[in-house]
Amino acid sequence: MELTDPRLVVLLAVVALALFALVVSGFPRWRHPAARAASRGLTVVVLNAVVLAACGAALNNQYLFYSSWSDLLGSGSTQVVAHHGGSSVQIDQAKVNGPGFSAVTSPTALPPLPDPGQRMQNYTVAGARSGSKGQVLVYLPVGYDPSSTHRYPVIVGLHGFPSAPKGFVKLNFLSSIDVLTAQHRMAPSIVVIPRIDTPADLDTECVNGGPGQPQTDTWLSRDIPAWTAAHFHVELKRTSWAAVGYSYGAWCAASLTMRHPDVFGAAVSLLGYFRPDFATNYDPLSPAALKGYDLVSIARNDPPPVAMWVLTSHEDGLSYPTSAKFLAAARAPLDVTATVLAHGGHRVSLFTPYVPGAMAWLGQTLPGFRA
Numbered sequence: 077m078e079l080t081d082p083r084l085v086v087l088l089a090v091v092a093l094a095l096f097a098l099v100v101s102g103f104p105r106w107r108h109p110a111a112r113a114a115s116r117g118l119t120v121v122v123l124n125a126v127v128l129a130a131c132g133a134a135l136n137n138q139y140l141f142y143s144s145w146s147d148l149l150g151s152g153s154t155q156v157v158a159h160h161g162g163s164s165v166q167i168d169q170a171k172v173n174g175p176g177f178s179a180v181t182s183p184t185a186l187p188p189l190p191d192p193g194q195r196m197q198n199y200t201v202a203g204a205r206s207g208s209k210g211q212v213l214v215y216l217p218v219g220y221d222p223s224s225t226h227r228y229p230v231i232v233g234l235h236g237f238p239s240a241p242k243g244f245v246k247l248n249f250l251s252s253i254d255v256l257t258a259q260h261r262m263a264p265s266i267v268v269i270p271r272i273d274t275p276a277d278l279d280t281e282c283v284n285g286g287p288g289q290p291q292t293d294t295w296l297s298r299d300i301p302a303w304t305a306a307h308f309h310v311e312l313k314r315t316s317w318a319a320v321g322y323s324y325g326a327w328c329a330a331s332l333t334m335r336h337p338d339v340f341g342a343a344v345s346l347l348g349y350f351r352p353d354f355a356t357n358y359d360p361l362s363p364a365a366l367k368g369y370d371l372v373s374i375a376r377n378d379p380p381p382v383a384m385w386v387l388t389s390h391e392d393g394l395s396y397p398t399s400a401k402f403l404a405a406a407r408a409p410l411d412v413t414a415t416v417l418a419h420g421g422h423r424v425s426l427f428t429p430y431v432p433g434a435m436a437w438l439g440q441t442l443p444g445f446r447a
Contacts, residue, residue: 093412106204108345142421147409157415160406168315168443170381170409174338177312180305180380186222187307189447195220200269206291210271212300213241214308215250217257217264219360222380227309229316229444232300232332232340234325237279247424249320252432260447261440266308270300272328283369296328314341316444319433322346322427323394328355330384334371337380342436342442344385346427348374349443350398372401379410383441385390385434389417415435 117301125134127248189197197214217228231253235243249267256262272282272292280292301317304310311317317340319329325347333343350371367373375390388399391393399414420426 086177098180104354110386112238118396129334144190144289152318156267157413159404160403160410160412160414165392166409167381167383167411167441172314172337172381174220174336176314177301177305180302182305182309186309189222199273201289201299201303203295205298207294208274208290208295208299209293210274210276211241212271212303212306213245213269215245215267215269216308218254218267219264221238222309227311228266229263229442230301230304230318231265231267231438232296232309232317232329233267234272234282234296234319234328235269236322237324238277239273239324241271244269244322244325247322248428248431251434252393252435255432256435256439257277257447261436263445263447265353265440265445266304266310268304270296272296272325278353279324279355279358279367280360280385281324281354282331283352283361286362289360293331293335297332297339301339311444314339314443315442316438318342318344318438318442318445320344320438321348322424323348326395330371330390331369332375333382333384334380335368341444342383342385342438344435344438345399347389347392347422348386348399348431349395353394364376372405374405375402375407375410376405379407381409382409384413385437385441386414387417387434389420389422389426391419392418392422394422 129151133439136289153379162355172230191197191201195218197216199214200209201211202209202214220228221422222256231251233241233244235241253262253265257264272295274290274292274295280290281294284293286293295300300322305312319332319340321329322344327350330345330348330350332339344393352366352369354360386399386403388395390396399416403412403414403416415430417426439447
């Protein structure tokens with residue numbers, strides 16, 4: 077019986093009910109009091125373990141944290157690393173359509189930091205174009221000086237769902253960037269981590285909805301870059317901006333980069349997907365509008381000159397189906413480096429070992445991030 081087989085949940089539930097019946101009935105009825113107490117205690121312990129296993133199996137069936145018994149038991153996963161499409165040289169030399177940073181300006185004097193001397197800054201930002209409002213965390217490089225004129229590349233870090241900017245911070249992205257920077261394998265960078273489910277807890281899939289609905293694509297592609305440039309010394313060219321995310325955030329990173337190559341030159345997608353995956357309670361796009369977010373179609377028919385680093389797994393039912401189609405469709409000037417795992421479900425522990433390599437790739441690929 078497979079780990080994700082619904083019958084496993086039923087079996088565990090039946091076993092739990094049987095154990096509960098034993099506890100209530102007092103069976104087996106040992107004559108010796110100590111034996112009765114020990115038997116009853118052991119049954120209660122096993123009952124609790126089975127109930128937890130049943131709950132875990134039910135949650136796993138819904139979210140596919142572990143895709144198989146070998147995945148659960150930590151068996152090694154083979155992987156294939158492949159390259160699709162163009163090259164980083166094409167990305168460096170390409171000219172793209174779109175406003176980019178043409179309307180973005182950096183003030184001569186920057187606003188004061190809310191927490192001077194600290195690397196992590198906390199803001200609440202209102203988007204002038206989108207009307208969205210949310211928390212934005214900013215992680216500054218070592219030695220950042222607001223009075224200096226030195227400009228930094230920018231990584232926009234995008235969290236999963238449900239989560240918040242602190243979810244991105246708790247993982248190993250920032251520590252990996254620090255290590256690579258100290259090793260001179262990556263240029264010192266500013267990491268901007270906005271809330272992407274605005275309003276909070278709404279799975280917008282980072283798209284612009286219709287009138288009266290969230291304009292999350294505009295929030296991330298226009299408002300956040302403009303706000304960042306107004307508050308920090310940053311480079312204003314697309315080869316110095318990258319979007320990095322996991323799961324829901326990985327989809328957002330891919331969408332922003334594929335749809336706005338005038339702003340983002342690269343994306344890192346960790347267990348992401350390449351078409352929107354809306355919840356049943358939110359369906360903001362008409363079929364015609366939805367086509368504009370079909371990254372598989374964009375990769376096939378109008379590939380932009382951007383670089384993508386993609387991690388997916390054959391056993392990840394959310395990530396793999398559209399990732400496989402995206403990789404098959406990718407062609408120059410789109411440049412895709414992909415790691416495809418043979419095993420592994422949709423969970424944090426699967427992708428975190430690959431974060432350092434993904435950040436090192438960014439430091440090697442986009443000119444703005446090269447040490």
